[in-house]
Amino acid sequence: MDRLTFSYPVWFVLFCFLLGLGYAMLLYYRDTSFKDQAPWTRWLMSGLRFFAASFLAFFLLSPLLRSKQTETRKPIVVLAQDVSESVANALGKNQEAYREKLEQLQRELGKEYDVKSFSFGSSVREGLETKYEDKISNLANLFSNTYDLYGGDNLGAIVLASDGIYNEGNNPLYLSEKSSVPVFSVALGDTTPKKDLVLKRVFHNKIVYLGDQFSVLADISAINCAGNTTSLSVYKVDGGKSQLLSSQPLGIDRKDFFATKEIILNADKAGVQRYRIVVNKVLGEASNANNSQDIFVDVLDARQKILLLSQSPHPDISAIRQSISANKNYQVEVANIRDFKGNVTAYDYVVLHQLPGKGVDVAAILATLDRERIPRLFITGSQSDYAQFNRVQNLVTVQTDGKNTNDVQGRFAGGFALFLLDDNLKTEFANYPPIQAPFGEFRVGGSAQVMMYQRVRKIDTQYPLFVFGEQNGARTGVLLAEGIWRWRLFNYLNVDNHELFDDWMSKVTQYLGVKEDKRKFRVSVSKNIYRENEQVFFDAELYNKSYELINEPDVRLIITSEKGKEYTYTFNKSGKAYSLNAGTLPVGNYKFLGKVSNGGEQLTYNGQFSVQPIQLEQYETTADHRLLRLLSEQYGGKMVSEAEMGSLPDMIKAMGTVKPVIYENATTRSLINIKWLFALLLVLIATEWFLRRYLGSY
Structure with missing residues (x-):
């Protein structure tokens, strides 16, 4: 229905017509231009001018046209089907017959209501799916999505078809979103407890360190299996082959059985390791699928390899080795420079004790350290060649003959900020016995930071004792004295432990041992262990010779499964870097190889990750109709069996509250x-203009 309104009083319309009449009379009443024409022509043109002027004036009153429309909307009924694996087990061979019943219910509800169909499990999707393959059941997610979508609309009822089993998300009975919308449940599956042995949960560390032992806790339950004996076995799965690691017997002494067993495993190989925990089946079990679980543990080889290199035995070497070896993340090797046949590139950090020394050539080793940017610590002493020492590092210059020494103590510098030092350590070190520093002149380089100065016979000097800095892109330290073994012994003499000295040496090692990643090409995976329904994401970075981020060349990625199957991808260019979504992959261990060609140089990057199975739907074989009944009662609906689902349209209609809204x-x-x-x-203006022109006037 339309209604005309004005911004001004309605009687102003009279002025509009008077204005139009006056304008027409002024133009045509005494005009003699059309005296030779028929009288009707002047009346027609004056009428056209009258209506055109009146309409224009009328529009100046800002007339408004108000209209009202009414719309009748059907109430919304949400029909939600659980499509998790447990429902497939509940329906068995009757899936096709059940699907026909569900579609018939959808058609019957559609006659009276606006039906919105959803399938839910690990996620909520529109439409009724015919495959029951989701690895997770999340009932709370369904209700949250429903209230978000239709909570402000004419939502009449929710029809939920499920077995009542959920294994992710909150209990739907205690949702924060409360609604007066009735919930009608279609109970699927069988609530009769069957004879079943279940490995319910396995608790373990996701990350352990190489060489450590770690604990695995297994929760085992059994229903109607009293009097049976089984065993708990652990296998290591590698390349499709299983190796038995341990097995322990398990007796089931009651009808409703539950036990937690601990398994101790050794982290003897780096990388993501796959283990299979198995409870051997008993005769007459309803399902064997819930008797085993695969777990993935990321074994990190975080130990840094440290080389203590000297030209002769010295108690300082022993003190440093014992102190560093106390930390399990460090692997320490001691070698004599004359006997050393290894490659220093195999080490993350090198301690050069009194090297370069007199008559000892270390030029090749130092060149390799510089080329590979390997951190190093110089310790000087009576065997040091200070002329060579001044040439191979730029942190401090020592002018001395190397024959005379000073007994010095350490005094911590006030402005040192490369790493934190405990106040107790600073106080105690001032009382530690003297060590031997060279007698001479010292000059500290501009890029160096002094951690400790020399205190000579209780006199504080500005001579450096311990200096840190960076040389050729590698962190470098210089300790200008020998005899620190005395400090470690003095620490034990005072407090019966070496903690203070070891903590100091650990901080020094931790700072110097960090080797900056200067690789020009890097590929990173967002995490090492994925669930089988998760998408695998990669990022890549490429740097030019000036270490500027670029992404002009195409980057390829090859993912190889443990069975040898290859998946090839090309990265997408994102900003100045690269990104890739490899999608979901089958369960197993994978290796990846990134490749790129930049300026004629072939660059590669290797890594690995794993995809673990989701077995949550196999743990429960008994439907939970009690949850469905409580859910329907809480929200004012009813629970029906699969055979009674055809009566739901009449039940909803009989409530009388699910009505259309106008x-x-x-x-x-x-x-x-x-x-x-x-x-x-x-048309009015154009017609008048045409007649005036046609009849010879303007």
Whole structure:
């Protein structure tokens, strides 16, 4: 229904017509231009001018056209089907017959209501799916999505078809979203407890360190299996082959059995390791699928390899080795420079004790350390060649003959900020016995930071004792004294432990041992262990010779499964880097190889990750109709069996609360915006203009 309104009093319309009449009379009443024409022509043109002027004045009153529309909307009924694996087990061979019943229910509900169909499990999707393959059941997610989508609309009822088993998300009975919408449940599956042995949960560390032992806790339950004996076995799965690691017997002494068993495993190989925990089946079990679980443990080889290199035995070497070896993340090797046949590139950090020394050539080793940017610590002493020492590092210069020494103590510098030092350590070190530093002149380089100065006979000097800095892109330290073994012994003499000295040496090692990643090409995976329903994401970075981030060349990625199957991808260019979504992959261990060609240089990057199975749906074989009944009662609905689901439309209708809603919308628009009125005004003006021109006037 349309109604005309004005911004001004309605009687102003009279002025519009008077204005139009006056304008027409002024133009045509005494005009003699058309005296030779038929009288009707002047009346026609004056009428056209009257209506055109009146309409224009009328529009100046800002007339508004108000209209109202009414719309009747059917109430919304949400029909939600659980499509998890447990429902497939509940339906068995009757899946096709059940699907026909569900579609018939959808058609019957559609006659009276606006039916919104959803499938839910690990996620909520529109439509009724015919495959029951989701690895997770999340009932709470369904209700949250439903309230978000239709909570402000005419939501009449929710029809939920499920076995009542959920294994992710909150209990739907205690949702924060409360609604007066009735919930009708279709109970699927069998609630009769069957004879079943279940490995319910396995607790373990996701990350362990190489060489450590770690604990695995297994929760085992059994229903109706009293009097049976089984065993708990652990296998290591590698390349599709299983190796038995341990097995322990397990007796089931009651009808409703539950036990937690601990398994101790050794982390003897780096990388993501796959283990299979198995409870051997008993005769007559309802399902064997829930008797085993695969777990993935990321074994990190975080130990840094440290080389203590010297030209002769010294108690300082022993003190440093014992101190560093106390930390399980460090692997320490001691070698004599004359006997050392290894490659220093195999080490993360090198201690050069009194090297370079007199008559000892270390030029090749130092060149390798510089080329590979390997951190190092110089310790000087009576066997040091200070002329060579000044040439191979730029942190401190020592002018000395190397024959005379000073007994010095350490005094911590006030502005040192490369790493934190405990106040107790600073206080105690001031009382530690003297060590031997060279007698001479010292000059500290501009890029060096002094951690400790020399205190000579209780006199604080500005001579450096312990200096840190960076040389050729590698962190470097210089200890200008020998005899620190005395400090470690003095620490034990005072407090019966070496903790203070070891903590100091650990901080020094931790700082110097960090080797910056200067590789020009890197590929990173967002995490090492994925669930089988998760998508695998990669990022890549490429640097030019100036270490500027670029992404002009194409980057390829090859993922190889443990069975040898290859998946090849090309990265997407994102900003100045690269990104890739490899999608979901089958369960197993994978290796990846990134390749790129930049300026004729072939760059590669290797890594690995694993995809673990989701077995949650196999743990429960008994439907939970109690949950469905409580859910329906809480929200004012009813629970029906699969055979009774055809009666749901009548049940919903009988409630009398699920009714259509009439919506009334009022719209207001300016009359001047109506196109046909504009066209009419244009026709009036154009017709008058044409007649005036045609009859010889302007």
